[in-house]
Amino acid sequence: MSLGKGALWRRPWPSARTASSTRSGWSCVTAASAAPSRAVASMFWVDAELGSDIYLDGIVSVVDSKYGLKHLTEERADGAVNEATRQVALADLIILNKTDLALEEDLNRLRMTIRSINGLGRILETQRSRVDLRAVLDLHAFDALSGISLQNKMLRVATAQPHLDHSIVTVTFEVPGNAQEESLNVFIQNLLWEKTVRSKAGQCMEVIRLKGLVSLRDKPHQVIVQGVHELYDLEETPVSWASNSARTNRLVFIGRNLDKEVLQQLFATTVLEA
Ligand SMILES: Nc1nc2c(ncn2[C@@H]2O[C@H](COP(=O)(O)OP(=O)(O)OP(=O)(O)O)[C@@H](O)[C@H]2O)c(=O)[nH]1
Known part of the structure; x- marks a missing residue:
């Protein structure tokens, strides 16, 4: 499966337990920036608290290996945190894509930068955003599990x-x-x-x-x-x-x-x- 940027996963019904049997039971909400990611995350998280049958499984951010470091180290004129950094900070899973386009040395710096921002999220390295669904579903990032x-x-x-x-x-x-x-x-x-x-x-x-x-x-x-x-x-x-x-x-x-x-x-x- 190929993932889009700023992806956020939710599960429409609780019986959808495993990725292999329930692909149709998952939805991915994509957001181009951290503000909607945050709003959508908040909405689904609160919604689950209200007893809804959907819940937020986790937040996924996709980082471009070639330009990621440039985006993450960009300083904004108003001193605010840049968008790419916010997205990485929010994520439970960080997909480092297009690894074939970056030099190993630059990739290492990018890995270290991502780690320093978000020491908890898992980093998954991909090409053409191809991922094993088992690595991106059932993150359970927001539940007691x-x-x-x-x-x-x-x-x-x-x-x-x-x-x-x-x-x-x-x-x-x-x-x-x-x-x-x-x-x-x-x-x-x-x-x-x-x-x-x-x-x-x-x-x-x-x-x-x-x-x-x-x-x-x-x-x-x-x-x-x-x-x-x-x-x-x-x-x-x-x-x-x-x-x-x-x-x-x-x-x-x-x-x-x-x-x-x-x-x-x-x-x-x-x-x-x-
Ligand atoms: N070499 C290489 N090219 C890729 C990879 N993933 C995507 N592309 C190509 O990069 C181009 C842009 O794709 P994406 O970056 O996924 O598209 P996007 O998310 O809409 O682009 P942005 O919003 O600008 O980041 C397309 O031509 C893809 O085929 C990869 O892992 N390696």
Whole structure:
């Protein structure tokens, strides 16, 4: 199958479980820029919460190997984050297409740049956007099932250096202990809604994507935290805490002006149980 740019997947009915048996059960909504991707993602995500029979499976961005680096490093006159970077930041799956047209050295720089922006999304390299459907369907990027794969993925995510000053970057931290649900909500709302959390340099932190696995005392299972711009959700996963291992909270943020130390300290002092 060949994928278009800025593709977003949704599943029209829940019984459509596997890619092979249900190709007709999937729809792909394409968007040429991050603004509609974000709007559509928000719409389907909220819609699923309302009990609809469609749900958002994941966000896919296609990057052109030949011009990707140019697009990702473009600085806008108004200082805003450029469109290509926003799309990569939002994605659960990044398809790096036209790899035959780029030199290996340039491809490596592009891979590193994509990784520094989005340390969580999977990168799939293609030519003519040919992909194995099993790699793009059933991403479960927005449901509690993603907690299972997220646990392993998060262990491999590292806080990255931005590829440009003030560009979008992935930041991650882990704090052991139990989080208080109400305080966790306040922490997330201050970040996503109130935008009152600032870096040490005094810049407002702007979060585009947020994922985490946290421990709430009364919950026997890990709780997944998901955020896309202003929308967020907490949901218990099927993964239970092992009785012989310490409970912990691991969060990954993708956004601008993110200050790992400030975020980690704020979480430790305002969200963790005393
Ligand atoms: N060599 C090569 N050419 C490709 C590949 N994928 C697409 N093309 C060709 O590139 C041209 C433009 O295709 P796309 O980039 O997919 O089209 P598009 O998404 O509408 O183009 P943009 O919106 O400008 O990115 C077409 O002639 C395709 O056949 C690839 O992997 N390798």
